[in-house]
Amino acid sequence: DAKTTQPPSMDCAEGRAANLPCNHSTISGNEYVYWYRQIHSQGPQYIIHGLKNNETNEMASLIITEDRKSSTLILPHATLRDTAVYYCIVSPNTNAGKSTFGDGTTLTVKP
Amino acid sequence: SAVISQKPSRDICQRGTSLTIQCQVDSQVTMMFWYRQQPGQSLTLIATANQGSEATYESGFVIDKFPISRPNLTFSTLTVSNMSPEDSSIYLCSVFGSARNEQFFGPGTRLTVL
Numbered sequence: 001d002a003k004t005t006q007p008p009s010m011d012c013a014e015g016r017a018a019n020l021p022c023n024h025s026t027i028s029g030n031e032y033v034y035w036y037r038q039i040h041s042q043g044p045q046y047i048i049h050g051l052k053n054n055e056t057n058e059m060a061s062l063i064i065t066e067d068r069k070s071s072t073l074i075l076p077h078a079t080l081r082d083t084a085v086y087y088c089i090v091s092p093n094t095n096a097g098k099s100t101f102g103d104g105t106t107l108t109v110k111p
Numbered sequence: 112s113a114v115i116s117q118k119p120s121r122d123i124c125q126r127g128t129s130l131t132i133q134c135q136v137d138s139q140v141t142m143m144f145w146y147r148q149q150p151g152q153s154l155t156l157i158a159t160a161n162q163g164s165e166a167t168y169e170s171g172f173v174i175d176k177f178p179i180s181r182p183n184l185t186f187s188t189l190t191v192s193n194m195s196p197e198d199s200s201i202y203l204c205s206v207f208g209s210a211r212n213e214q215f216f217g218p219g220t221r222l223t224v225l
Contacts, residue, residue: 034213043115043203043216044154087153098144099205099214101154 004088009106012082018075020105022088025069030092033064034099035073037084044087044101047073078109113138113206115217123223124194131190132220134204139184144205145177148219154203160187194224 005023012018024033034049048055048062050071055062061074075082087104114137124130134143145157157177158166166179180188191198201219208215 036214041219041221043205043219044214046213046215049212098142098156098159100156101146103153 004090004102006086006088006102006105008103009108011108011110012075012078014080014109014111015077018073018078018082018107018109020073020075020086020088020107021070022073023070024088024090027068027090028092031090032092033062033068033071034089034091035060035062036087036089036099036101037082038087038104039081039084047086075107078107080109080111083107083109113140113208113215115204115206115215117202117204117217117220119220120218121221121223123225125225126195128194129190129192130194130222131188132202132204132222134187134189134217136185136206140206141184142207143181143187144214145179145187145189146203146205146216148201148203150199157189157202191222194222196224198222199224 032049032051035047036044038044048057048060050062050064064071085104085106087101089099091099116135118133143160146154147157148154156169157172158168160166160179160181162181162184176192178190201221203219204217205214
């Protein structure tokens with residue numbers, strides 16, 4: 001799996017958009033970008049994934065650059081409950097692909 | 112989606128003993144994954160457990176220390192053997208959903224070794 005680089009920590013004001021960047025310059029053509037988050041004392045939770053097009057779901061939006069070497073996870077209106085560690089992972093989209101977790105970004109949403 | 116439960120949720124154990132962690136999934140899955148998360152760290156994959164075959168271990172993890180069973184398509188166990196304080200971690204099991212797009216994780220087992 002390609003490696004990812006994320007800032008170790010970020011702060012965001014409650015109600016504002018949180019933009020979490022991820023670099024994955026060695027991503028392969030068959031690898032997807034996945035985002036998970038881990039709230040304290042819980043298992044990681046899937047947020048969103050994409051290949052090359054931007055994606056949006058009820059939780060977040062994922063913006064992938066045209067060269068696919070980086071991406072940004074956007075939480076449009078951050079709440080205090082979004083405080084968590086966010087992991088960006090690149091992996092083939094198959095059952096045989098297991099996720100390799102980097103260090104992630106600790107997002108702290110402040111009132 | 113897949114719902115995963117783990118037992119125990121937490122335990123405090125003495126050095127030199129062993130603990131077996133159970134993972135139950137609410138649907139049949141081909142592969143189950145076991146991860147370790149040391150305090151303040153990210154997740155590290157220990158092994159992949161396939162039903163009907165031996166588990167495949169990642170570099171740095173061996174079967175003697177972390178024996179795994181996979182008796183059927185919904186259940187697996189991970190044993191942490193001859194524990195030392197360095198084994199104090201959260202142990203999580205994980206599966207892929209039927210759509211194969213996302214990984215689901217159990218709530219984890221928090222192990223403290225004294």
